[in-house]
Amino acid sequence: MTRFAGMQTMLTRVLLLVVLLLATAVSRADPLETYTPAPENLAARQWFQDAKFGVFLHWGLYSELGGAGKMGIAEWIMNDAQIPARHYERLAKFFNPTSFDADAWARTFKVAGARYVVITAKHHEGFAMFASKVSPYNVVDATPFKRDPLAELAAACRKQGIKLFFYYSQLDWHHPDYFPQGTTGHGAERPAGGDWDRYIDYENAQLRELLTQYGPIGGIWFDGWWDQKDTALRNRWRLAETYGLIHSLQPAAMIGNNHHQPPFVGEDFQMFERDLPGENSMGFNSATVSRLPLEMAETMNGSWGFNLIDDQFKSVRTLVRSMVSAAGRNANFLLNTGPLPNGELQPENVKTLGEIGRWLQQYGESVYGTRGGPVTPRPWGVTTRSGNRVYVHVLDWPDTQLFIPLKQPIRSARLLRDGRAVAVRKRPDGLELTIPAPAADEWDRVIRLDLLEGKGG
Secondary structure (H helix, E strand, O other): OOHHHHHHHHHHHHHHHHHHHHHHHHHHOOHHHHOOOOHHHHHHHHHHHHHOEEEEEOOOOHHHHOOOOOOOOHHHHHHHOOOOHHHHHHHHHHOOOOOOOHHHHHHHHHHHOOOEEEEEEEOOOOOEOOOOOOOOOEOOOOOOOOOOHHHHHHHHHHHHOOEEEEEEEOOOOOOOOOOOOOOOOHHHOOOOOOOHHHHHHHHHHHHHHHHHOOOOOOEEEEEOHHHHOOOOOHHHHOHHHHHHHHHHHOOOOEEEEOOOOOOOOOOOEEEEEOOOOOOOOOOOOOOOOOOOOEEEEEEOOOOOOOOOOOOOOOOHHHHHHHHHHHHOOOEEEEEEEOOOOOOOOOHHHHHHHHHHHHHHHHHHHHOOOOEEOOOOOEOOEEEEEEOOEEEEEEOOOOOOEEEEOOOOOEEEEEEOOOOOEOEEEEEOOEEEEEOOOOOOOOOOEEEEEEEOOOOOO
16 A cells, blocks of 8 residues: 555545544534424413413322421421331322312312412322322322322313413432432432433333323423432433423423523423522522523422421412512412312412402402513512503502602503502603502502503613
8 A cells, every 4th residue: 555545544534533523422412402492382481471370289198297297397208207218108008188179179279360280290209199100109009099180180270271280300219210319318218229211211201191191281390300410410311302202292381490500491481499580598599580481489388298387377468479579570479388188278278379369350460461560670569561551569668759760651650459540750760659558458559550552662
């Protein structure tokens, strides 16, 4: 072989190697980076932003224990009390919520003014609250109840025009293939080994069931990714595959992940756990507020699941003001209740939901279908907006004069409560409103400003 021929052969090999490397890089590219929401998904996002209010339900085997005592708190009791999985499984033999009435639940949510519901299909305990052929560790096969509450709730919600979302925990304290273990669930005494990919296959198989057995759903509300966030990045979780599965089976279904990080590509809304968007009083929420639809999830007391000794229920006033504060930040309000182990909703929570519903009957137009208003949140309150109407929500303001930096010309200003006119003085830098003192039951003084047509800015 001549020297020229040898150099030509070497060059050919180098070129082939470069092509191979490029092909490998392309094949390893994260499919999530190329995610484009389907038209159905974009429409669902708009619906979600219009909905503004949903009910969250934490219900599972943990409800039987009620989180009582110093060793455990509600849905985390398996972890907090260090209960081995083989012992925790015994709870399934006693789970028999014969008082469960899906239609009664749905009627309660309808009266409350909720537009959607999120329920725990599987929490960190690993127990499926639905009929799953993937594992016998489910409410139909492992309990004397022998019914699928999610199927009944899906039918009841459809009857009431309420969308149903499924919460699904990526973390699992029961499954032997959830290995290596993350930061929680070490008292479960699971085997010191397992096949992670087999666990993800199990997860995706259950998600396929949730997306094919219950008709159109609103979406999937993920939680638990944070358990492995330091050692297992999203390629390990195979999120591209999981998110792709959801979007392919139900293009309109929205994906949210309570991972406390800025949203990953492929997710359709961002949630904040017990914090308003951008705030982090809990110590784990992301400070990043994305352009995706937003949601604040909040509890009625201090617990998500039923807690036998937690009577520290928030007042209706507090919860309504949280809802309004969320709306003023362009976010939904997802309010949680932990059903009793017998299948009933907590009576205290039913009463609260009814009172919220009555408030929304009077003030709902300032919340439903709105977006965050033209005046950013202030110490006195927030604004919301729908078309050429701006709603000024005065939550904390002792004076009768309130200045807002809104320069658009307005046609009228009235109290939403009773239609009384509100005096307005124009200033070069905005408007000064003369507002009456609040009534005793007026948790939010709402002033509706009708802007001049075509002057909405």
